[in-house]
Amino acid sequence: MSARLEKSIDWGISGSRERIFVSSAFGCHYHCTYCYLKRMKVEGVQAYFKKEELLEGLRRKGIFVPGRQGSLITIGCFTECLDEGNRKTTMDMIAYFLRQGNYVQISTKKRISREDMSFIAGNIQYDNQMNLYVSLPTLSFARELEPDVDSPEMRVENLKGKREYGIHTCLYIKPVLEGITIKDAKRYAQLVNTYQVPAVVGELLDPTGKDTGNKGREKYIGNVCMTEHQSNDCDQLTRYLGKYTRVYRNSDDMIKQMREGWNNNESVCITNGRS
Numbered sequence: 115m116s117a118r119l120e121k122s123i124d125w126g127i128s129g130s131r132e133r134i135f136v137s138s139a140f141g142c143h144y145h146c147t148y149c150y151l152k153r154m155k156v157e158g159v160q161a162y163f164k165k166e167e168l169l170e171g172l173r174r175k176g177i178f179v180p181g182r183q184g185s186l187i188t189i190g191c192f193t194e195c196l197d198e199g200n201r202k203t204t205m206d207m208i209a210y211f212l213r214q215g216n217y218v219q220i221s222t223k224k225r226i227s228r229e230d231m232s233f234i235a236g237n238i239q240y241d242n243q244m245n246l247y248v249s250l251p252t253l254s255f256a257r258e259l260e261p262d263v264d265s266p267e268m269r270v271e272n273l274k275g276k277r278e279y280g281i282h283t284c285l286y287i288k289p290v291l292e293g294i295t296i297k298d299a300k301r302y303a304q305l306v307n308t309y310q311v312p313a314v315v316g317e318l319l320d321p322t323g324k325d326t327g328n329k330g331r332e333k334y335i336g337n338v339c340m341t342e343h344q345s346n347d348c349d350q351l352t353r354y355l356g357k358y359t360r361v362y363r364n365s366d367d368m369i370k371q372m373r374e375g376w377n378n379n380e381s382v383c384i385t386n387g388r389s
Contacts, residue, residue, distance in 0.1 A: 124337070125140040125336075126163045127175050129334075131177045132185065134177060134187055135189075135192075137195070137336070138163055138168070138193065138200040139193040139199065142158075142192075144194055147260075148291060154321050154338065162199050181215045181216065183373065184214075186369050187216050189208065189218065194222065197224070205233060212238055212239060215243075217372070221365070222246075222248070222272070223249045223263040225269060226246075231279045231281065234279070241280075248269055248273055248286055249269070250286065250302075255291075274309065277310075284313065285302065285314070287302060288314055288317075289318035290315060290317060290347050292345055296350060296351055299350075303354070306358050312359050312361065314368070315348060315355065316348065316363055316364065316365075317343045318343040321338055
């Protein structure tokens with residue numbers, strides 16, 4: 115087995131039959147200060163993967179279940195999946211899984227072009243199958259904390275996805291940065307009102323075993339066990355935005371509700387038992 119294929123199997127495809135994490139590259143060069151890749155000692159892009167390598171990794175892992183009730187496909191956990199170096203592979207993988215009938219979700223800090231939005235929309239098989247998470251952990255301090263990605267103003271344009279292309283779109287406020295994200299609460303409320311989108315509000319993740327002094331809950335992201343920081347700001351923002359829209363603490367909770375069937379006009383706040 116080639117070293118590239120081995121890496122694509124280890125990092126390009128991970129997870130379980132219930133939820134598969136797909137990364138069209140391993141690593142990122144956008145230098146967001148809070149990124150868990152830094153704590154994993156991953157600097158820059160280590161490898162870009164081709165569609166053929168990812169599909170071979172998927173075949174060898176033997177965990178993919180096609181169809182609407184099959185594996186949830188989460189794209190981009192170990193990279194910025196719409197970096198120009200891996201954008202085409204990402205788009206090809208989105209189209210592949212949509213045609214297989216699976217629910218697909220992607221989070222990004224990049225502005226998606228009209229051509230790519232139209233391409234995605236053209237492969238959707240049923241309502242809400244494709245889920246676009248517009249990553250905005252901060253609005254006021256983006257230049258300091260996210261120096262190299264697209265500006266919040268550019269990313270906000272992606273929130274038009276449902277209205278203009280029929281792509282289910284969500285405001286993705288994860289991670290909540292203590293003492294920072296909460297300062298934009300009113301602006302987030304304006305966004306969900308203006309674009310009529312739900313929100314995911316989630317804690318900062320760190321690879322387990324790091325000396326953070328935090329006693330948070332453990333969860334797996336792909337093949338890496340992470341510690342989810344407990345955050346009062348996260349609880350507060352969840353409650354506040356719950357007055358305006360559906361709010362979830364985990365992106366897959368939204369997919370679970372879709373599978374069960376939901377009333378799109380109903381406002382709910384899901385906090386996983388937190389008050």
